[in-house]
Amino acid sequence: MSDEIIATTRKWLERAVIGLNFCPFARGVHVRGQIRYVVSAAQTEDALLDDLEHELKFLADASVIYQRNIETMKSMGLEGWQALNVGTPVKPKP
Numbered sequence: 001m002s003d004e005i006i007a008t009t010r011k012w013l014e015r016a017v018i019g020l021n022f023c024p025f026a027r028g029v030h031v032r033g034q035i036r037y038v039v040s041a042a043q044t045e046d047a048l049l050d051d052l053e054h055e056l057k058f059l060a061d062a063s064v065i066y067q068r069n070i071e072t073m074k075s076m077g078l079e080g081w082q083a084l085n086v087g088t089p090v091k092p093k094p
Contacts, residue, residue: 020080
């Protein structure tokens with residue numbers, strides 16, 4: 001059942017959000033597989049809030065790891081950014 005719900009959600013994302021260009025950033029993260037889909041089996045409001053809290057903590061933890069990786073890449077300098085092929089770095093303003 002979860003796979004069916006996720007497939008329907010992806011189709012909606014592709015047709016509505018991306019297809020109608022509601023969010024110009026959606027296409028890139030969708031194509032790169034960077035969207036996390038989770039289906040809750042919660043039957044009560046409290047259970048749903050617990051699931052939501054779990055996902056928010058997951059997102060916060062992922063953000064911390066991502067930020068540490070960015071800081072490490074920045075410390076490597078421009079060559080490090082290019083070697084990792086993560087895009088064009090923005091040089092900090094003096």
